[in-house]
Amino acid sequence: MNSIPLLSLIIFTPWVGALLVALHHPRKPNAISRAGAVVFSLSTIIYAIAAIVLPGGFNPDAVGLQLTETHSWIDSLNVRYSLGLDGLSLMLVLLTGIIGPTALVASWRVAPVTRESNLYPVLFLLLQGASLGVFLAQDFFLWFLFWELSLFPAFFLIKMFGANAAKATRAAYQFVIYTMGGSAFMLFGFAALYATTGTLDFTALAQLGADGTLVAKLAEIGGIWPGVVFGGVLLGLAVKVPLFPFHTWLPSAYAEAPAGTSMFLTAVLSKMGVYGFIRILWPIFPAQLSAAAPCLMVLALAGVVLGAFAAMRQRDLKRMIAYSSVNHLSYCLLALFAVARVAGRTTHDAAVSSALSGTILQMFNHGLSAAALFYCIGLLEKRSGGLRGIGDFGGMRAVAPVFAGLCGVAMFSSLGLPGLNGFAGEFLIFRGVFGLAPWFAAAATLGLLVTALFLLTFWQKVFHGPVGENVKGMKDLSCCEIAPLVPAIALMFVLGIVPQVLAALFNPLVAQWTTSISSLP
Template sequence: MRPFPWLTVLTLIPLCAGLGVMRWGVARARLARCVAIGAWAMTLVLVLGLGAAVDLQSGALQAVERYPWVPALGIEYYVGVDGLSWVMLLLTVLVTGMALVAMEGIRERPHLFYGLVLCLMAGLFGTFTALNFVHWFLFWELSLIPAFFLVRLWGGPQRQWAALQFFLFTLAGSVAMLLGFLALFLASGQMNFPELSQWAREGRLWSALEERWGGGNATGGVWATLVFLGVLAGLAVKVPMMPLHTWLPQTYAEAVPPVSMLLTGVMSKMGVYGLVRVLLPVFGEPMRAAGPWLLGLAVWTVVVSACAALVQRDLKRMLAYSSVNHLGYCLLGVFAVAAAGETTGSEVHRAAALNGVVLQMFNHGLTAATLFWCVGLLEARSGGRRGIEDFGGLRAAAPVFCGLMGIAVFASLGLPGLNGFVGEFLIFRGVFPLVPWAAVLAVPGLLVTAVFLLTMMQRVFHGPLRPEWSGWPDLSWRERVGLGVPVALMFVLGVWPQALLQWINPFVVRLLEGLRF
């Protein structure tokens, strides 16, 4: 008897439900919402059931499904899950659930909106579980299409340009990544990530690349660098790493709150996931050679994005730059591990940094989605206003809302006892012994982050209550429950990070054992 196909079913449920909602939910908006929530609930049960059914603490791939697809081209249907994948699946389910609750105010073509969100969810599931490049790339691109239409059809006044920027930047990065992996396939005949990692670990990958492409005046080292840069570009756009970030602020600002929640909460993690899953194990040697440059870009991303957030007056643009800043710490951790290589006694530091990176991905997704939801509530109650100077004294009128949003703000700035602290602490705990100069240069980003987030709280929550907001309604019971769940998780993961680290650390240990620098 074949084992239950956990990952296939997990991907097909939102995909089929999304296509069905778009096809038959035209005149039945309430039914479309019920179908979307039902499909989401089924995926939640499957993700939790998967975590209980497999041994994630082994660090090895679990629930593997592998079938030939186009054998002549090295294409397989190849999926599996480990601690990294499962944590990302859980984050996808949580943020999508939050977005579904926040979607209640969508009145225009709700069936299409719900259908696209479900298709996006399926694309994310496929991206976080696929182990063959072509299979993974198809889901990578599948997630781009519904995201483009969600911004293009329901966004703000500048939505057309924002959606076009998002699509063109991501597509250009995807083309560069596709060309890079095509070069690897023609040199090695491999498309599966585990096999490519094995070739890299044994030192065969770059010699094969040199033999295949190293003719003329180009050396194998040049080709290895070109392939590495192509794959890095495709992943860096998605993070995004400066200077490939320019699409993000306007896209996040123009998208409606549920879409902004999905973009910052989950889609931005696809790039960091690719860095850990693909770039580090396959391109360890080119990464180490480019280590100082990569670390410089990571520090730039951390510090400059925090400074950019400090001068913003639009709350959504401020949070957009804050998202770049927080994911810059993930870049710092990954690049520090690669730049340091296998120095004596570095195992603990490298493990700390990578554990922090994965935990930061999850924690930032949770807090950033919550903050964008809160800004969406501000915007909905104020008739579309979201400037930092538009409010003041809201704590007196809406204490529950301000309290919950305030907790999310403190989690975002890394207050001890909340989830944001642990990931950043582990990253710096690992990076400082490995590359002290990069850790020191990135510290100002932490300080500037605290300044702009606390300034936002002061301007929005405190001071005299403006007369036009005297009748400001506090959260409804449904909104309190919806926001209360992620806020409760911020406390739980702040005092008990082992709830996730018990699954993450075995993956990190196994990954580090297989790296070659």
């Protein structure tokens, strides 16, 4: 398998699909072009499974980058075409491979305008390929190209296919201005790194960061430079997650995007920021991140608690789930910053390992549950003629029991009910953070309580009580509408019962991280 450029195939097959779909039926897609788009989107999960099961593929017991592809690209700038895969990247490739095709099919089931436009699957496949490039690129120049290329299809998917044209346009511009603004600061930071080191390779920069050479080189420019460079990279990643208070673009973007796009944004694009913290910021700036960790923990805690309270205040169901995403991803950031705070101490290995394992699981599990909830709300919106207020329904369980059951599973997964996938990640995060920063963990439990309040309120008002006027006459889900939910719902049960199926792919990597964190000066 080493002779096969599998990682390049993972990235570029969706782009090839986008080109072929655009050429096949340029104006309006027919059944063949829609089926072709799904097949090219499915290629990601097919390649990922092949990388796991075929001989010579991914070895979970190895902790370095695997299936690497390295080629000379721009010699004058020391830029290389460099790809690599480890347990963290594999988790996000798998998540993208699951969410991509299901979100594409969901788009056509929920919003007729996405079914009638050939541009929608083309943009969606471009977005999928760019996201995969972010998870696999190992040189900043290449990584940043994919990072920026993911913005433009997302912008047009929100702007052109949102239900309310005026609101969607405003949300799309807000999204791209925030994210490109953060990218400008990050680009400045890496320009400074390149000027002082002559390389943009993540592995080489991580080695320089670990032994203190990078800080020394930056300090030669001026004593303030290491902190300023670190701040620029931090800001670019913080906007993408987003870290409080840089989250204000997210609710509008998620709420105004069509359902399938919202599924992909919350499940995949939001993970790009968390991935950047782990892949880039942490290895390259360990000392700076450790010094800033107490302040960053306060911001992450604010995202946990205030995100939950903001979700509870929403009347719009899509905005409620959007703020819920801020809350859930802030748990991941709280765990990462808690670990960074104790870097160099050897007495917290068990807590560090638990926090890191919980973060990776939470990234994957949140993608499943949040995407499923956005799809369910899209179905509600479709059946009610555009309504999605929490008070617009009532008694859905009586008229659509299958829909109620599937949505209930997704909701309780998001809530962290034991036996479903959301529980394992949250439990490990809290177990780790309690061992590292008990007062922060105690305060974060308030977010758990408020999450339970707003999700159970959603469950009660939409699915129970008297059958509302807007609900009467609604039909239950058809088989075609159930299909996009099947992969996520099945994994919610499987990973809730045997999470080690997934954890086995990254446990050795987490063990290696724990050792390296403890040995930092």
